[in-house]
Amino acid sequence: MNNVMNSAISKPCTKEASHTSYAYGCIAIVVILNATAQLLLKATAEYSLHQPTTGLQLQHLLNVYSVSAAVCLGGSFLAWRKALAGIPLSRAHPLCSLTYVIMPAGAYYFFDDTVSIPYYIGIACICFGIFLISTSEEEGT
Amino acid sequence: MPYYPEFTLIILAAFAVAAGHLSLKKSSLLAGSQGAITYLWAMLGVILLSMGPVAAIYVLRKVPLTLAVPLGSLVYILVPLGANLFFSEKLNRRFWTGLSLVLAGIIIVGLSKA
Numbered sequence: 001m002n003n004v005m006n007s008a009i010s011k012p013c014t015k016e017a018s019h020t021s022y023a024y025g026c027i028a029i030v031v032i033l034n035a036t037a038q039l040l041l042k043a044t045a046e047y048s049l050h051q052p053t054t055g056l057q058l059q060h061l062l063n064v065y066s067v068s069a070a071v072c073l074g075g076s077f078l079a080w081r082k083a084l085a086g087i088p089l090s091r092a093h094p095l096c097s098l099t100y101v102i103m104p105a106g107a108y109y110f111f112d113d114t115v116s117i118p119y120y121i122g123i124a125c126i127c128f129g130i131f132l133i134s135t136s137e138e139e140g141t
Numbered sequence: 142m143p144y145y146p147e148f149t150l151i152i153l154a155a156f157a158v159a160a161g162h163l164s165l166k167k168s169s170l171l172a173g174s175q176g177a178i179t180y181l182w183a184m185l186g187v188i189l190l191s192m193g194p195v196a197a198i199y200v201l202r203k204v205p206l207t208l209a210v211p212l213g214s215l216v217y218i219l220v221p222l223g224a225n226l227f228f229s230e231k232l233n234r235r236f237w238t239g240l241s242l243v244l245a246g247i248i249i250v251g252l253s254k255a
Contacts, residue, residue: 077187080165081165081168081169081172081183082169084165084166084169084170085169085170085172088224088228088230089162089163089166089220089221089223089224089228089230090220090221090224090225090230090232090236091230091236093162093217093220093221093224094217094221094239094240094243097217097243097246097247100246100247100250104250116253118249118250118252118253119249119250119253121246121249122245122246122247122248122249122250122251122253123246123250124246125242125243125245125246125249126242126243126246126247126250127246128239128242129238129239129240129241129242129243129244129245129246130239130243131239132235132236132238132239132242133235133236133239133240133243134239135235136232136233136235136236136239137231
């Protein structure tokens with residue numbers, strides 16, 4: 001009898017937990033796709049600067065990088081909608097700032113961008129802030 | 142202060158982007174129940190969200206990044222406030238401490254790039 005009652009109580013909790021995990025997975029996808037899109041836009045800008053004609057021209061802005069960036073942003077939008085169905089917006093939105101953590105790593109790897117000490121301090125603040133926000137629901141109001 | 146129109150535009154864009162996120166939240170809450178209305182909210186969300194980059198491109202031609210970044214991160218305050226107002230999401234002290242750290246981090250990262 002107890003087992004039946006326990007399973008009846010735990011089933012919705014497990015379902016809710018998996019729904020939340022799915023939403024957090026979607027946010028991870030959003031962050032990765034957003035950072036990739038930013039890096040691809042940077043690649044587009046670099047590509048257009050190295051073209052023989054002067055100035056910014058539309059045909060130089062429409063290339064494999066910019067189209068891939070648009071695809072990434074489209075995918076990010078779809079994942080964002082899925083994420084919002086599972087977790088509160090006030091908790092989900094600050095998590096997107098993790099893009100600021102991934103982006104410099106990508107820029108350092110692909111474009112040899114320098115990463116300064118204030119950048120690391122900023123990233124540490126973002127990560128700790130996100131930890132507090134994501135655990136704030138457990139604390140209650 | 143020489144950048145009044147640009148600052149106004151950044152603040153308006155921040156409100157538009159925050160409204161876009163709230164529209165998308167509304168659309169995701171309605172998903173599966175009311176087809177056409179869900180897509181209308183989603184469309185509204187996309188339109189409002191796209192105002193952010195458009196405003197950024199216009200504003201950053203004149204305003205230095207050091208001024209634009211702190212104002213732009215206003216979105217991170219408006220979204221939870223809107224979520225609290227429209228969806229009754231609970232915000233406690235731990236949340237605001239975390240959000241303050243995220244904001245500080247975004248501003249530091251933005252300024253270190255400038």
